[in-house]
Amino acid sequence: MSILVIAEHDNQSLNQATLKAVAAAQQIGGDVDMLVAGLNAQGVADNAAQVEGIKRVRLADNAAYEHQLAENVSELVAKVGADYSHILAPATTTGKNMMPRVAALLDVGQISDIVAVESADTFKRPIYAGNAIATVQSSDSIKVITVRGTAFDAANASGGSASVEAIADVFNSDKVEFVGEQLAESERPDLASAPVVISGGRGMQNGENFKLLESLADKLGAAVGASRAAVDAGFVPNDMQVGQTGKIVAPQLYIAVGISGAIQHLAGMKDSKVIVAINKDEEAPIFQVADYGLVADLFEALPELEKALS
Amino acid sequence: MKILVAVKRVIDYNVKVRVKADQSDVDLANVKMALNPFCEIAIEEAVRLKEKGTAEEVVVVSIGPKACQEQIRTALALGADRGIHVEADAMPDSLAVAKLLKAVVAEEKPDMVILGKQSIDSDNNQTGQMLGALTGMPQGTFASEVKVEDGKVDVTREVDGGLQTLRLTLPAIVTTDLRLNEPRYASLPNIMKAKRKPLEVKSPADLGVEVSSNIKLLKAEPPAERSAGVRVADVAELVDKLKNEAKVL
Known part of the structure; x- marks a missing residue:
């Protein structure tokens, strides 16, 4: 088995949510690689290489990936991920936006928001607003999964020494254009990871x-x-x-x-x-x-x- | 332009679902069903675009058992012009739904497809994005604002850190978030009128799609229950408990 974890980042540093997805990948078992798609994201790739248990970091550095547009990143992930048994991403708005496109491009289902790994093909996820926990089994050749961060302890951010290799593939849709963003400025910790x-x-x-x-x-x-x-x-x-x-x-x-x-x-x-x-x-x-x-x-x-x- | 809105029949959001005694699934027998809340927002947005003169026609489609014609009628009462029901027995998974919608898109050729960002039963948040990949359309998911101009749509999206705006070339997919609009209630005259609006029924075979799924539900269990703790008399007692009993301060 080999697993590709998609890094969540801001082109500068690796988001904590990624470490939770790595932890889920480690529970599935097998080699874990990480894909960093971004612009001027070498720093993120360096962070990723230090995450404990990562074998290989694959860096696609191009303006097409700067804003994580789903149209572009999904094509990249579907291409790179086709050689893996599992593709995991954090269930953040970025992961939720992009991963279903990956699944559809690969003609497989997606398992959203897993909270537990039962085996390599069986996972638990909440349904009906968490009023039931479903155990689901996938027979798809590639399992496309988003990981609920609160259900996993973060993998160690240091201690690893993965190689970093560049990916040259560029997917750049002319049907979507980034206009702008208004990000909340706050000195307070991030809601999803605050103690x-x-x-x-x-x-x-x-x-x-x-x-x-x-x-x-x-x-x-x-x-x-x-x-x-x-x-x-x-x-x-x-x-x-x-x-x-x-x-x-x-x-x-x-x-x-x-x-x-x-x-x-x-x-x-x-x-x-x-x-x-x-x-x-x-x-x-x-x-x-x-x-x-x-x-x-x-x-x-x-x-x-x-x-x-x- | 023409807008296609995909809607889903789900458990009413006020109902607390229970799992069956044999844990094979949740129990939906005799449970009140309704239009998925995010789908209501999708219909509202389409109808507003029509009222503004941006759109000429709003077509609503739903996939599922015969009963989901009730939800199509609701959408028609809210202002959609005609309905398409794709009759499927069980609840097809998101990929199958996306394939069926792709076939409907190929027939209807809408300029925009609006869907809810997720249904409150399976909580998957997948169908709109999958339809985007299958049709090659760009997507504006989790929309809180939609502006159509010159063959493009600017979609403001609710993202983890705040808001992001994308400009998409039509035809495009939009999935709705909560703050996009506040859906109206259907008036009685409109409910009566909706009964006479056209509703076409198709089968997956008519659309050339075979409905199957590689994801199997093995079990549904109730979540670990939290039990109610203690009531504290005042702030002083609360702080004391948090410091000395829970040790979280």
């Missing part, structure tokens, strides 16, 4: 009140998230959404503030190690999954909590 996450829901009442969460987050080195209700109400941008259709998180500590606990929100955070819920409605379903529940008005509890942690 502590504080999320607000409809109970926050407006976007301005999220400042209460932000100052508490800064005390705790936490990321700030939100429920779909808070996003739908326009309090905060969608990149903060935790849930079935947003980000999946599993920090050491998750603090849900003014969140009722809809099924689709729980799907995004119920694997957190410790869950705290603060809500004034003592019947709120969030209390059914919380390790520590505080029935209180969040506008009183948050300042108190911040003071207690100072």
